[in-house]
Amino acid sequence: MASVQPVTRDQLIAQLEEMKGQVINPAAGIFGPDSMFWRVIRHSASFVGAGRAVLLQTAHPWVANGVKQHSRTLDDPLGRFRGTFTNVFAMVFGNLDQVVNSSLKVHDIHRKIVGKVEEASGAFADGSRYMANEVNAMIWVHATLWEGAVKMYEMFVGPLTAEEKERYYQESKMFAYLFGIPEQALPPNWNEFLEYNEQMWYSDQLSVQAAAQEIGGFLFTFSPILKPVLNRYEIITSLLLPEPIREQYGMTPDTPRSRQLFERNIRLIKRVYPHLPNHLKYLPPYIEAQRRLKGKHTPGLVTGTLNKLILGQSALVSA
Structure with missing residues:
Protein backbone atom coordinates (compact mmCIF):
# COMPACT_ATOMS: atom_id res chain seq x y z
CA MET A 1 0.00 0.00 0.00
CA ALA A 2 1.31 3.48 -0.92
CA SER A 3 2.12 5.82 1.94
CA VAL A 4 -0.83 7.97 3.04
CA GLN A 5 -0.53 11.61 1.92
CA PRO A 6 -3.36 13.80 3.27
CA VAL A 7 -3.87 17.23 1.72
CA THR A 8 -4.49 20.07 4.17
CA ARG A 9 -6.42 23.21 3.32
CA ASP A 10 -3.25 25.30 3.63
CA GLN A 11 -1.47 23.02 1.17
CA LEU A 12 -4.36 23.31 -1.26
CA ILE A 13 -4.47 27.11 -0.99
CA ALA A 14 -0.72 27.33 -1.64
CA GLN A 15 -1.07 25.12 -4.71
CA LEU A 16 -4.05 27.13 -5.98
CA GLU A 17 -2.02 30.34 -5.69
CA GLU A 18 0.76 28.76 -7.73
CA MET A 19 -1.74 27.49 -10.30
CA LYS A 20 -3.41 30.91 -10.63
CA GLY A 21 -0.07 32.32 -11.71
CA GLN A 22 -0.12 30.01 -14.76
CA VAL A 23 -3.55 31.11 -15.97
CA ILE A 24 -3.40 33.35 -19.04
CA ASN A 25 -7.08 34.33 -19.29
CA PRO A 26 -8.97 34.25 -15.95
CA ALA A 27 -12.30 34.72 -17.76
CA ALA A 28 -11.75 31.40 -19.55
CA GLY A 29 -10.76 29.56 -16.35
CA ILE A 30 -7.90 27.09 -16.27
CA PHE A 31 -8.54 25.49 -19.68
CA GLY A 32 -10.50 27.56 -22.18
CA PRO A 33 -11.92 27.07 -25.68
CA ASP A 34 -8.59 26.22 -27.34
CA SER A 35 -7.75 23.47 -24.87
CA MET A 36 -7.80 19.75 -25.58
CA PHE A 37 -9.56 19.38 -22.25
CA TRP A 38 -12.63 21.31 -23.39
CA ARG A 39 -12.54 19.55 -26.75
CA VAL A 40 -12.77 16.12 -25.11
CA ILE A 41 -14.83 16.78 -21.97
CA ARG A 42 -17.57 18.85 -23.67
CA HIS A 43 -19.17 15.75 -25.25
CA SER A 44 -22.27 14.29 -23.62
CA ALA A 45 -21.13 10.90 -24.98
CA SER A 46 -18.76 10.79 -22.01
CA PHE A 47 -21.72 9.72 -19.88
CA VAL A 48 -21.88 6.39 -21.72
CA GLY A 49 -18.75 5.58 -19.71
CA ALA A 50 -20.04 7.01 -16.42
CA GLY A 51 -20.98 3.58 -15.04
CA ARG A 52 -17.51 2.28 -15.84
CA ALA A 53 -15.93 5.22 -14.01
CA VAL A 54 -18.15 4.75 -10.95
CA LEU A 55 -17.40 1.03 -10.68
CA LEU A 56 -13.68 1.55 -11.14
CA GLN A 57 -13.74 4.22 -8.43
CA THR A 58 -15.74 2.16 -5.93
CA ALA A 59 -13.48 -0.85 -6.52
CA HIS A 60 -11.10 1.18 -4.34
CA PRO A 61 -12.15 0.36 -0.75
CA TRP A 62 -11.57 3.91 0.46
CA VAL A 63 -13.92 5.28 -2.19
CA ALA A 64 -16.58 2.60 -1.69
CA ASN A 65 -16.64 3.01 2.10
CA GLY A 66 -16.62 6.80 1.82
CA VAL A 67 -19.58 6.76 -0.58
CA LYS A 68 -21.54 4.25 1.50
CA GLN A 69 -20.95 5.91 4.86
CA HIS A 70 -21.09 9.58 3.90
CA SER A 71 -23.01 10.04 0.67
CA ARG A 72 -26.64 10.27 -0.40
CA THR A 73 -26.04 8.04 -3.42
CA LEU A 74 -28.35 5.21 -2.38
CA ASP A 75 -31.09 7.48 -1.00
CA ASP A 76 -30.88 10.38 -3.44
CA PRO A 77 -28.86 9.47 -6.56
CA LEU A 78 -29.97 12.55 -8.48
CA GLY A 79 -28.96 14.83 -5.60
CA ARG A 80 -25.56 13.14 -5.38
CA PHE A 81 -25.06 13.43 -9.14
CA ARG A 82 -25.95 17.11 -9.09
CA GLY A 83 -23.75 17.84 -6.10
CA THR A 84 -20.75 16.18 -7.73
CA PHE A 85 -21.07 17.50 -11.27
CA THR A 86 -22.05 21.04 -10.31
CA ASN A 87 -18.57 21.35 -8.84
CA VAL A 88 -16.79 19.33 -11.55
CA PHE A 89 -18.33 21.37 -14.37
CA ALA A 90 -17.61 24.63 -12.54
CA MET A 91 -13.95 23.58 -12.27
CA VAL A 92 -13.72 22.62 -15.93
CA PHE A 93 -15.81 25.36 -17.57
CA GLY A 94 -15.96 28.17 -14.99
CA ASN A 95 -13.96 31.38 -14.81
CA LEU A 96 -10.97 31.42 -12.46
CA ASP A 97 -12.95 32.63 -9.43
CA GLN A 98 -15.56 29.89 -9.94
CA VAL A 99 -12.82 27.30 -10.35
CA VAL A 100 -11.09 28.26 -7.12
CA ASN A 101 -14.34 28.54 -5.14
CA SER A 102 -15.43 25.07 -6.26
CA SER A 103 -12.01 23.65 -5.42
CA LEU A 104 -12.17 24.97 -1.85
CA LYS A 105 -15.79 23.86 -1.50
CA VAL A 106 -14.99 20.29 -2.55
CA HIS A 107 -12.00 20.17 -0.22
CA ASP A 108 -14.17 21.27 2.71
CA ILE A 109 -16.77 18.60 1.86
CA HIS A 110 -14.10 15.91 1.54
CA ARG A 111 -12.48 16.98 4.81
CA LYS A 112 -15.49 15.51 6.63
CA ILE A 113 -15.32 12.22 4.75
CA VAL A 114 -13.21 10.06 7.05
CA GLY A 115 -13.94 6.71 8.60
CA LYS A 116 -12.96 3.07 8.78
CA VAL A 117 -12.96 0.36 6.14
CA GLU A 118 -15.77 -2.08 7.01
CA GLU A 119 -14.01 -5.28 5.92
CA ALA A 120 -10.57 -6.41 4.83
CA SER A 121 -10.24 -5.43 1.17
CA GLY A 122 -7.07 -6.13 -0.77
CA ALA A 123 -4.31 -3.97 0.69
CA PHE A 124 -6.67 -2.42 3.26
CA ALA A 125 -7.23 -4.07 6.63
CA ASP A 126 -10.61 -4.28 8.33
CA GLY A 127 -11.03 -1.18 10.49
CA SER A 128 -8.20 0.74 8.82
CA ARG A 129 -8.77 4.47 8.44
CA TYR A 130 -9.62 6.21 5.18
CA MET A 131 -9.89 9.88 4.24
CA ALA A 132 -11.20 11.54 1.08
CA ASN A 133 -8.58 14.30 0.95
CA GLU A 134 -5.69 11.91 0.33
CA VAL A 135 -3.42 12.11 -2.68
CA ASN A 136 -3.40 8.46 -3.84
CA ALA A 137 -7.15 7.98 -3.50
CA MET A 138 -7.84 11.26 -5.32
CA ILE A 139 -5.44 10.36 -8.14
CA TRP A 140 -7.38 7.15 -8.71
CA VAL A 141 -10.74 8.95 -8.93
CA HIS A 142 -9.16 11.56 -11.21
CA ALA A 143 -7.65 8.82 -13.42
CA THR A 144 -10.92 6.94 -13.96
CA LEU A 145 -12.60 10.10 -15.24
CA TRP A 146 -9.95 11.36 -17.63
CA GLU A 147 -8.85 8.00 -19.02
CA GLY A 148 -12.51 7.10 -19.54
CA ALA A 149 -13.31 10.42 -21.25
CA VAL A 150 -10.70 9.75 -23.93
CA LYS A 151 -11.99 6.20 -24.34
CA MET A 152 -15.51 7.52 -24.96
CA TYR A 153 -14.32 10.32 -27.25
CA GLU A 154 -12.48 7.87 -29.49
CA MET A 155 -15.41 5.47 -29.45
CA PHE A 156 -18.09 8.01 -30.43
CA VAL A 157 -16.37 11.10 -31.87
CA GLY A 158 -13.10 10.10 -33.52
CA PRO A 159 -9.47 9.14 -32.96
CA LEU A 160 -6.96 11.36 -31.21
CA THR A 161 -3.30 11.51 -32.16
CA ALA A 162 -0.56 10.65 -29.66
CA GLU A 163 0.30 14.36 -29.50
CA GLU A 164 -3.32 15.31 -28.75
CA LYS A 165 -3.55 12.73 -25.98
CA GLU A 166 -0.32 13.98 -24.47
CA ARG A 167 -1.54 17.56 -24.55
CA TYR A 168 -4.86 16.50 -23.02
CA TYR A 169 -3.09 14.65 -20.22
CA GLN A 170 -0.75 17.52 -19.41
CA GLU A 171 -3.78 19.82 -19.22
CA SER A 172 -5.57 17.34 -16.93
CA LYS A 173 -2.86 17.92 -14.33
CA MET A 174 -4.36 21.38 -13.80
CA PHE A 175 -7.56 19.69 -12.66
CA ALA A 176 -5.56 17.52 -10.26
CA TYR A 177 -4.02 20.67 -8.78
CA LEU A 178 -7.53 21.77 -7.76
CA PHE A 179 -7.54 18.90 -5.26
CA GLY A 180 -4.07 19.62 -3.93
CA ILE A 181 -2.47 16.75 -5.84
CA PRO A 182 1.17 17.74 -6.47
CA GLU A 183 2.57 17.25 -9.96
CA GLN A 184 5.33 14.93 -8.73
CA ALA A 185 2.66 12.46 -7.53
CA LEU A 186 1.20 12.12 -11.04
CA PRO A 187 2.51 9.97 -13.91
CA PRO A 188 4.68 12.26 -16.06
CA ASN A 189 3.10 11.52 -19.44
CA TRP A 190 0.11 9.92 -21.17
CA ASN A 191 1.72 6.52 -21.74
CA GLU A 192 2.76 6.21 -18.12
CA PHE A 193 -0.69 7.41 -17.08
CA LEU A 194 -2.19 4.50 -19.04
CA GLU A 195 0.30 2.12 -17.42
CA TYR A 196 -0.74 3.43 -14.00
CA ASN A 197 -4.40 2.69 -14.79
CA GLU A 198 -3.66 -0.85 -15.99
CA GLN A 199 -1.44 -1.58 -13.00
CA MET A 200 -4.23 -0.46 -10.68
CA TRP A 201 -6.74 -2.81 -12.38
CA TYR A 202 -4.59 -5.81 -11.44
CA SER A 203 -3.34 -4.57 -8.06
CA ASP A 204 -4.44 -5.17 -4.47
CA GLN A 205 -5.36 -1.47 -4.29
CA LEU A 206 -8.66 -2.42 -5.91
CA SER A 207 -10.84 -5.02 -4.23
CA VAL A 208 -14.60 -5.24 -4.74
CA GLN A 209 -16.19 -5.98 -1.39
CA ALA A 210 -19.67 -5.55 0.11
CA ALA A 211 -19.75 -1.74 0.01
CA ALA A 212 -18.79 -1.67 -3.66
CA GLN A 213 -21.19 -4.49 -4.54
CA GLU A 214 -24.06 -2.59 -2.92
CA ILE A 215 -23.29 0.57 -4.90
CA GLY A 216 -22.77 -1.40 -8.12
CA GLY A 217 -26.06 -3.25 -7.73
CA PHE A 218 -27.92 -0.02 -7.10
CA LEU A 219 -26.46 1.60 -10.21
CA PHE A 220 -28.44 -0.68 -12.53
CA THR A 221 -31.62 -1.18 -10.48
CA PHE A 222 -32.44 2.24 -8.99
CA SER A 223 -35.50 2.77 -11.22
CA PRO A 224 -37.96 0.01 -12.21
CA ILE A 225 -39.34 2.32 -14.90
CA LEU A 226 -35.92 2.54 -16.53
CA LYS A 227 -35.22 -1.18 -16.28
CA PRO A 228 -35.00 -1.84 -20.07
CA VAL A 229 -32.51 1.03 -20.48
CA LEU A 230 -30.55 0.06 -17.37
CA ASN A 231 -30.29 -3.55 -18.56
CA ARG A 232 -28.67 -2.35 -21.78
CA TYR A 233 -26.47 0.06 -19.86
CA GLU A 234 -25.31 -2.73 -17.57
CA ILE A 235 -24.10 -4.77 -20.55
CA ILE A 236 -22.33 -1.74 -22.03
CA THR A 237 -20.71 -0.93 -18.70
CA SER A 238 -19.68 -4.52 -18.05
CA LEU A 239 -17.89 -4.90 -21.37
CA LEU A 240 -16.20 -1.52 -21.01
CA LEU A 241 -14.69 -2.60 -17.68
CA PRO A 242 -11.26 -4.24 -17.45
CA GLU A 243 -11.69 -8.00 -17.05
CA PRO A 244 -10.46 -8.32 -13.43
CA ILE A 245 -12.85 -5.61 -12.22
CA ARG A 246 -15.75 -7.04 -14.22
CA GLU A 247 -15.16 -10.45 -12.66
CA GLN A 248 -14.93 -9.04 -9.12
CA TYR A 249 -18.31 -7.35 -9.54
CA GLY A 250 -19.76 -10.56 -11.00
CA MET A 251 -21.10 -8.67 -14.01
CA THR A 252 -22.05 -9.96 -17.46
CA PRO A 253 -19.04 -11.85 -18.87
CA ASP A 254 -17.59 -11.07 -22.28
CA THR A 255 -19.24 -13.86 -24.28
CA PRO A 256 -20.13 -13.88 -28.01
CA ARG A 257 -23.76 -13.13 -27.09
CA SER A 258 -23.00 -10.24 -24.72
CA ARG A 259 -20.40 -8.87 -27.15
CA GLN A 260 -23.03 -8.91 -29.90
CA LEU A 261 -25.47 -6.95 -27.70
CA PHE A 262 -22.72 -4.53 -26.73
CA GLU A 263 -21.70 -3.89 -30.33
CA ARG A 264 -25.31 -3.41 -31.38
CA ASN A 265 -25.90 -0.74 -28.73
CA ILE A 266 -22.62 1.02 -29.49
CA ARG A 267 -23.42 1.08 -33.21
CA LEU A 268 -26.80 2.64 -32.45
CA ILE A 269 -25.22 5.41 -30.38
CA LYS A 270 -22.57 6.00 -33.05
CA ARG A 271 -25.27 6.32 -35.69
CA VAL A 272 -27.38 8.79 -33.71
CA TYR A 273 -24.76 10.89 -31.91
CA PRO A 274 -23.31 12.86 -34.87
CA HIS A 275 -26.80 14.02 -35.83
CA LEU A 276 -27.78 15.38 -32.43
CA PRO A 277 -28.20 19.16 -32.12
CA ASN A 278 -25.32 20.87 -30.33
CA HIS A 279 -27.48 21.44 -27.24
CA LEU A 280 -27.61 17.65 -26.78
CA LYS A 281 -24.23 16.71 -28.22
CA TYR A 282 -22.36 19.08 -25.90
CA LEU A 283 -22.71 19.53 -22.15
Missing part, protein backbone atom coordinates in the same frame (compact mmCIF):
# COMPACT_ATOMS: atom_id res chain seq x y z
CA PRO A 284 -24.86 22.53 -21.15
CA PRO A 285 -22.09 24.10 -19.00
CA TYR A 286 -19.76 24.00 -22.03
CA ILE A 287 -22.30 25.91 -24.15
CA GLU A 288 -22.86 28.27 -21.23
CA ALA A 289 -19.11 28.89 -20.95
CA GLN A 290 -18.85 29.63 -24.68
CA ARG A 291 -21.64 32.20 -24.30
CA ARG A 292 -19.82 33.76 -21.33
CA LEU A 293 -16.68 34.22 -23.38
CA LYS A 294 -18.75 36.05 -26.01
CA GLY A 295 -20.00 38.45 -23.33
CA LYS A 296 -23.39 36.78 -22.83
CA HIS A 297 -23.83 36.29 -19.10
CA THR A 298 -27.01 34.26 -19.20
CA PRO A 299 -27.20 30.59 -20.22
CA GLY A 300 -29.92 31.02 -22.84
CA LEU A 301 -33.34 29.37 -22.72
CA VAL A 302 -32.44 25.87 -23.94
CA THR A 303 -29.15 25.63 -22.04
CA GLY A 304 -30.75 27.05 -18.89
CA THR A 305 -33.56 24.50 -19.12
CA LEU A 306 -31.12 21.61 -19.59
CA ASN A 307 -28.95 22.87 -16.73
CA LYS A 308 -32.05 22.99 -14.51
CA LEU A 309 -33.02 19.47 -15.50
CA ILE A 310 -29.54 17.98 -15.10
CA LEU A 311 -27.94 20.09 -12.37
CA GLY A 312 -30.93 21.60 -10.59
CA GLN A 313 -29.98 25.19 -11.44
CA SER A 314 -30.35 27.11 -14.68
CA ALA A 315 -27.04 29.02 -14.57
CA LEU A 316 -23.72 27.55 -13.49
CA VAL A 317 -20.80 29.30 -15.21
CA SER A 318 -22.41 32.34 -16.86
CA ALA A 319 -20.98 35.02 -14.56
Whole structure:
Protein backbone atom coordinates (compact mmCIF):
# COMPACT_ATOMS: atom_id res chain seq x y z
CA MET A 1 0.00 0.00 0.00
CA ALA A 2 1.31 3.48 -0.92
CA SER A 3 2.12 5.82 1.94
CA VAL A 4 -0.83 7.97 3.04
CA GLN A 5 -0.53 11.61 1.92
CA PRO A 6 -3.36 13.80 3.27
CA VAL A 7 -3.87 17.23 1.72
CA THR A 8 -4.49 20.07 4.17
CA ARG A 9 -6.42 23.21 3.32
CA ASP A 10 -3.25 25.30 3.63
CA GLN A 11 -1.47 23.02 1.17
CA LEU A 12 -4.36 23.31 -1.26
CA ILE A 13 -4.47 27.11 -0.99
CA ALA A 14 -0.72 27.33 -1.64
CA GLN A 15 -1.07 25.12 -4.71
CA LEU A 16 -4.05 27.13 -5.98
CA GLU A 17 -2.02 30.34 -5.69
CA GLU A 18 0.76 28.76 -7.73
CA MET A 19 -1.74 27.49 -10.30
CA LYS A 20 -3.41 30.91 -10.63
CA GLY A 21 -0.07 32.32 -11.71
CA GLN A 22 -0.12 30.01 -14.76
CA VAL A 23 -3.55 31.11 -15.97
CA ILE A 24 -3.40 33.35 -19.04
CA ASN A 25 -7.08 34.33 -19.29
CA PRO A 26 -8.97 34.25 -15.95
CA ALA A 27 -12.30 34.72 -17.76
CA ALA A 28 -11.75 31.40 -19.55
CA GLY A 29 -10.76 29.56 -16.35
CA ILE A 30 -7.90 27.09 -16.27
CA PHE A 31 -8.54 25.49 -19.68
CA GLY A 32 -10.50 27.56 -22.18
CA PRO A 33 -11.92 27.07 -25.68
CA ASP A 34 -8.59 26.22 -27.34
CA SER A 35 -7.75 23.47 -24.87
CA MET A 36 -7.80 19.75 -25.58
CA PHE A 37 -9.56 19.38 -22.25
CA TRP A 38 -12.63 21.31 -23.39
CA ARG A 39 -12.54 19.55 -26.75
CA VAL A 40 -12.77 16.12 -25.11
CA ILE A 41 -14.83 16.78 -21.97
CA ARG A 42 -17.57 18.85 -23.67
CA HIS A 43 -19.17 15.75 -25.25
CA SER A 44 -22.27 14.29 -23.62
CA ALA A 45 -21.13 10.90 -24.98
CA SER A 46 -18.76 10.79 -22.01
CA PHE A 47 -21.72 9.72 -19.88
CA VAL A 48 -21.88 6.39 -21.72
CA GLY A 49 -18.75 5.58 -19.71
CA ALA A 50 -20.04 7.01 -16.42
CA GLY A 51 -20.98 3.58 -15.04
CA ARG A 52 -17.51 2.28 -15.84
CA ALA A 53 -15.93 5.22 -14.01
CA VAL A 54 -18.15 4.75 -10.95
CA LEU A 55 -17.40 1.03 -10.68
CA LEU A 56 -13.68 1.55 -11.14
CA GLN A 57 -13.74 4.22 -8.43
CA THR A 58 -15.74 2.16 -5.93
CA ALA A 59 -13.48 -0.85 -6.52
CA HIS A 60 -11.10 1.18 -4.34
CA PRO A 61 -12.15 0.36 -0.75
CA TRP A 62 -11.57 3.91 0.46
CA VAL A 63 -13.92 5.28 -2.19
CA ALA A 64 -16.58 2.60 -1.69
CA ASN A 65 -16.64 3.01 2.10
CA GLY A 66 -16.62 6.80 1.82
CA VAL A 67 -19.58 6.76 -0.58
CA LYS A 68 -21.54 4.25 1.50
CA GLN A 69 -20.95 5.91 4.86
CA HIS A 70 -21.09 9.58 3.90
CA SER A 71 -23.01 10.04 0.67
CA ARG A 72 -26.64 10.27 -0.40
CA THR A 73 -26.04 8.04 -3.42
CA LEU A 74 -28.35 5.21 -2.38
CA ASP A 75 -31.09 7.48 -1.00
CA ASP A 76 -30.88 10.38 -3.44
CA PRO A 77 -28.86 9.47 -6.56
CA LEU A 78 -29.97 12.55 -8.48
CA GLY A 79 -28.96 14.83 -5.60
CA ARG A 80 -25.56 13.14 -5.38
CA PHE A 81 -25.06 13.43 -9.14
CA ARG A 82 -25.95 17.11 -9.09
CA GLY A 83 -23.75 17.84 -6.10
CA THR A 84 -20.75 16.18 -7.73
CA PHE A 85 -21.07 17.50 -11.27
CA THR A 86 -22.05 21.04 -10.31
CA ASN A 87 -18.57 21.35 -8.84
CA VAL A 88 -16.79 19.33 -11.55
CA PHE A 89 -18.33 21.37 -14.37
CA ALA A 90 -17.61 24.63 -12.54
CA MET A 91 -13.95 23.58 -12.27
CA VAL A 92 -13.72 22.62 -15.93
CA PHE A 93 -15.81 25.36 -17.57
CA GLY A 94 -15.96 28.17 -14.99
CA ASN A 95 -13.96 31.38 -14.81
CA LEU A 96 -10.97 31.42 -12.46
CA ASP A 97 -12.95 32.63 -9.43
CA GLN A 98 -15.56 29.89 -9.94
CA VAL A 99 -12.82 27.30 -10.35
CA VAL A 100 -11.09 28.26 -7.12
CA ASN A 101 -14.34 28.54 -5.14
CA SER A 102 -15.43 25.07 -6.26
CA SER A 103 -12.01 23.65 -5.42
CA LEU A 104 -12.17 24.97 -1.85
CA LYS A 105 -15.79 23.86 -1.50
CA VAL A 106 -14.99 20.29 -2.55
CA HIS A 107 -12.00 20.17 -0.22
CA ASP A 108 -14.17 21.27 2.71
CA ILE A 109 -16.77 18.60 1.86
CA HIS A 110 -14.10 15.91 1.54
CA ARG A 111 -12.48 16.98 4.81
CA LYS A 112 -15.49 15.51 6.63
CA ILE A 113 -15.32 12.22 4.75
CA VAL A 114 -13.21 10.06 7.05
CA GLY A 115 -13.94 6.71 8.60
CA LYS A 116 -12.96 3.07 8.78
CA VAL A 117 -12.96 0.36 6.14
CA GLU A 118 -15.77 -2.08 7.01
CA GLU A 119 -14.01 -5.28 5.92
CA ALA A 120 -10.57 -6.41 4.83
CA SER A 121 -10.24 -5.43 1.17
CA GLY A 122 -7.07 -6.13 -0.77
CA ALA A 123 -4.31 -3.97 0.69
CA PHE A 124 -6.67 -2.42 3.26
CA ALA A 125 -7.23 -4.07 6.63
CA ASP A 126 -10.61 -4.28 8.33
CA GLY A 127 -11.03 -1.18 10.49
CA SER A 128 -8.20 0.74 8.82
CA ARG A 129 -8.77 4.47 8.44
CA TYR A 130 -9.62 6.21 5.18
CA MET A 131 -9.89 9.88 4.24
CA ALA A 132 -11.20 11.54 1.08
CA ASN A 133 -8.58 14.30 0.95
CA GLU A 134 -5.69 11.91 0.33
CA VAL A 135 -3.42 12.11 -2.68
CA ASN A 136 -3.40 8.46 -3.84
CA ALA A 137 -7.15 7.98 -3.50
CA MET A 138 -7.84 11.26 -5.32
CA ILE A 139 -5.44 10.36 -8.14
CA TRP A 140 -7.38 7.15 -8.71
CA VAL A 141 -10.74 8.95 -8.93
CA HIS A 142 -9.16 11.56 -11.21
CA ALA A 143 -7.65 8.82 -13.42
CA THR A 144 -10.92 6.94 -13.96
CA LEU A 145 -12.60 10.10 -15.24
CA TRP A 146 -9.95 11.36 -17.63
CA GLU A 147 -8.85 8.00 -19.02
CA GLY A 148 -12.51 7.10 -19.54
CA ALA A 149 -13.31 10.42 -21.25
CA VAL A 150 -10.70 9.75 -23.93
CA LYS A 151 -11.99 6.20 -24.34
CA MET A 152 -15.51 7.52 -24.96
CA TYR A 153 -14.32 10.32 -27.25
CA GLU A 154 -12.48 7.87 -29.49
CA MET A 155 -15.41 5.47 -29.45
CA PHE A 156 -18.09 8.01 -30.43
CA VAL A 157 -16.37 11.10 -31.87
CA GLY A 158 -13.10 10.10 -33.52
CA PRO A 159 -9.47 9.14 -32.96
CA LEU A 160 -6.96 11.36 -31.21
CA THR A 161 -3.30 11.51 -32.16
CA ALA A 162 -0.56 10.65 -29.66
CA GLU A 163 0.30 14.36 -29.50
CA GLU A 164 -3.32 15.31 -28.75
CA LYS A 165 -3.55 12.73 -25.98
CA GLU A 166 -0.32 13.98 -24.47
CA ARG A 167 -1.54 17.56 -24.55
CA TYR A 168 -4.86 16.50 -23.02
CA TYR A 169 -3.09 14.65 -20.22
CA GLN A 170 -0.75 17.52 -19.41
CA GLU A 171 -3.78 19.82 -19.22
CA SER A 172 -5.57 17.34 -16.93
CA LYS A 173 -2.86 17.92 -14.33
CA MET A 174 -4.36 21.38 -13.80
CA PHE A 175 -7.56 19.69 -12.66
CA ALA A 176 -5.56 17.52 -10.26
CA TYR A 177 -4.02 20.67 -8.78
CA LEU A 178 -7.53 21.77 -7.76
CA PHE A 179 -7.54 18.90 -5.26
CA GLY A 180 -4.07 19.62 -3.93
CA ILE A 181 -2.47 16.75 -5.84
CA PRO A 182 1.17 17.74 -6.47
CA GLU A 183 2.57 17.25 -9.96
CA GLN A 184 5.33 14.93 -8.73
CA ALA A 185 2.66 12.46 -7.53
CA LEU A 186 1.20 12.12 -11.04
CA PRO A 187 2.51 9.97 -13.91
CA PRO A 188 4.68 12.26 -16.06
CA ASN A 189 3.10 11.52 -19.44
CA TRP A 190 0.11 9.92 -21.17
CA ASN A 191 1.72 6.52 -21.74
CA GLU A 192 2.76 6.21 -18.12
CA PHE A 193 -0.69 7.41 -17.08
CA LEU A 194 -2.19 4.50 -19.04
CA GLU A 195 0.30 2.12 -17.42
CA TYR A 196 -0.74 3.43 -14.00
CA ASN A 197 -4.40 2.69 -14.79
CA GLU A 198 -3.66 -0.85 -15.99
CA GLN A 199 -1.44 -1.58 -13.00
CA MET A 200 -4.23 -0.46 -10.68
CA TRP A 201 -6.74 -2.81 -12.38
CA TYR A 202 -4.59 -5.81 -11.44
CA SER A 203 -3.34 -4.57 -8.06
CA ASP A 204 -4.44 -5.17 -4.47
CA GLN A 205 -5.36 -1.47 -4.29
CA LEU A 206 -8.66 -2.42 -5.91
CA SER A 207 -10.84 -5.02 -4.23
CA VAL A 208 -14.60 -5.24 -4.74
CA GLN A 209 -16.19 -5.98 -1.39
CA ALA A 210 -19.67 -5.55 0.11
CA ALA A 211 -19.75 -1.74 0.01
CA ALA A 212 -18.79 -1.67 -3.66
CA GLN A 213 -21.19 -4.49 -4.54
CA GLU A 214 -24.06 -2.59 -2.92
CA ILE A 215 -23.29 0.57 -4.90
CA GLY A 216 -22.77 -1.40 -8.12
CA GLY A 217 -26.06 -3.25 -7.73
CA PHE A 218 -27.92 -0.02 -7.10
CA LEU A 219 -26.46 1.60 -10.21
CA PHE A 220 -28.44 -0.68 -12.53
CA THR A 221 -31.62 -1.18 -10.48
CA PHE A 222 -32.44 2.24 -8.99
CA SER A 223 -35.50 2.77 -11.22
CA PRO A 224 -37.96 0.01 -12.21
CA ILE A 225 -39.34 2.32 -14.90
CA LEU A 226 -35.92 2.54 -16.53
CA LYS A 227 -35.22 -1.18 -16.28
CA PRO A 228 -35.00 -1.84 -20.07
CA VAL A 229 -32.51 1.03 -20.48
CA LEU A 230 -30.55 0.06 -17.37
CA ASN A 231 -30.29 -3.55 -18.56
CA ARG A 232 -28.67 -2.35 -21.78
CA TYR A 233 -26.47 0.06 -19.86
CA GLU A 234 -25.31 -2.73 -17.57
CA ILE A 235 -24.10 -4.77 -20.55
CA ILE A 236 -22.33 -1.74 -22.03
CA THR A 237 -20.71 -0.93 -18.70
CA SER A 238 -19.68 -4.52 -18.05
CA LEU A 239 -17.89 -4.90 -21.37
CA LEU A 240 -16.20 -1.52 -21.01
CA LEU A 241 -14.69 -2.60 -17.68
CA PRO A 242 -11.26 -4.24 -17.45
CA GLU A 243 -11.69 -8.00 -17.05
CA PRO A 244 -10.46 -8.32 -13.43
CA ILE A 245 -12.85 -5.61 -12.22
CA ARG A 246 -15.75 -7.04 -14.22
CA GLU A 247 -15.16 -10.45 -12.66
CA GLN A 248 -14.93 -9.04 -9.12
CA TYR A 249 -18.31 -7.35 -9.54
CA GLY A 250 -19.76 -10.56 -11.00
CA MET A 251 -21.10 -8.67 -14.01
CA THR A 252 -22.05 -9.96 -17.46
CA PRO A 253 -19.04 -11.85 -18.87
CA ASP A 254 -17.59 -11.07 -22.28
CA THR A 255 -19.24 -13.86 -24.28
CA PRO A 256 -20.13 -13.88 -28.01
CA ARG A 257 -23.76 -13.13 -27.09
CA SER A 258 -23.00 -10.24 -24.72
CA ARG A 259 -20.40 -8.87 -27.15
CA GLN A 260 -23.03 -8.91 -29.90
CA LEU A 261 -25.47 -6.95 -27.70
CA PHE A 262 -22.72 -4.53 -26.73
CA GLU A 263 -21.70 -3.89 -30.33
CA ARG A 264 -25.31 -3.41 -31.38
CA ASN A 265 -25.90 -0.74 -28.73
CA ILE A 266 -22.62 1.02 -29.49
CA ARG A 267 -23.42 1.08 -33.21
CA LEU A 268 -26.80 2.64 -32.45
CA ILE A 269 -25.22 5.41 -30.38
CA LYS A 270 -22.57 6.00 -33.05
CA ARG A 271 -25.27 6.32 -35.69
CA VAL A 272 -27.38 8.79 -33.71
CA TYR A 273 -24.76 10.89 -31.91
CA PRO A 274 -23.31 12.86 -34.87
CA HIS A 275 -26.80 14.02 -35.83
CA LEU A 276 -27.78 15.38 -32.43
CA PRO A 277 -28.20 19.16 -32.12
CA ASN A 278 -25.32 20.87 -30.33
CA HIS A 279 -27.48 21.44 -27.24
CA LEU A 280 -27.61 17.65 -26.78
CA LYS A 281 -24.23 16.71 -28.22
CA TYR A 282 -22.36 19.08 -25.90
CA LEU A 283 -22.71 19.53 -22.15
CA PRO A 284 -24.86 22.53 -21.15
CA PRO A 285 -22.09 24.10 -19.00
CA TYR A 286 -19.76 24.00 -22.03
CA ILE A 287 -22.30 25.91 -24.15
CA GLU A 288 -22.86 28.27 -21.23
CA ALA A 289 -19.11 28.89 -20.95
CA GLN A 290 -18.85 29.63 -24.68
CA ARG A 291 -21.64 32.20 -24.30
CA ARG A 292 -19.82 33.76 -21.33
CA LEU A 293 -16.68 34.22 -23.38
CA LYS A 294 -18.75 36.05 -26.01
CA GLY A 295 -20.00 38.45 -23.33
CA LYS A 296 -23.39 36.78 -22.83
CA HIS A 297 -23.83 36.29 -19.10
CA THR A 298 -27.01 34.26 -19.20
CA PRO A 299 -27.20 30.59 -20.22
CA GLY A 300 -29.92 31.02 -22.84
CA LEU A 301 -33.34 29.37 -22.72
CA VAL A 302 -32.44 25.87 -23.94
CA THR A 303 -29.15 25.63 -22.04
CA GLY A 304 -30.75 27.05 -18.89
CA THR A 305 -33.56 24.50 -19.12
CA LEU A 306 -31.12 21.61 -19.59
CA ASN A 307 -28.95 22.87 -16.73
CA LYS A 308 -32.05 22.99 -14.51
CA LEU A 309 -33.02 19.47 -15.50
CA ILE A 310 -29.54 17.98 -15.10
CA LEU A 311 -27.94 20.09 -12.37
CA GLY A 312 -30.93 21.60 -10.59
CA GLN A 313 -29.98 25.19 -11.44
CA SER A 314 -30.35 27.11 -14.68
CA ALA A 315 -27.04 29.02 -14.57
CA LEU A 316 -23.72 27.55 -13.49
CA VAL A 317 -20.80 29.30 -15.21
CA SER A 318 -22.41 32.34 -16.86
CA ALA A 319 -20.98 35.02 -14.56
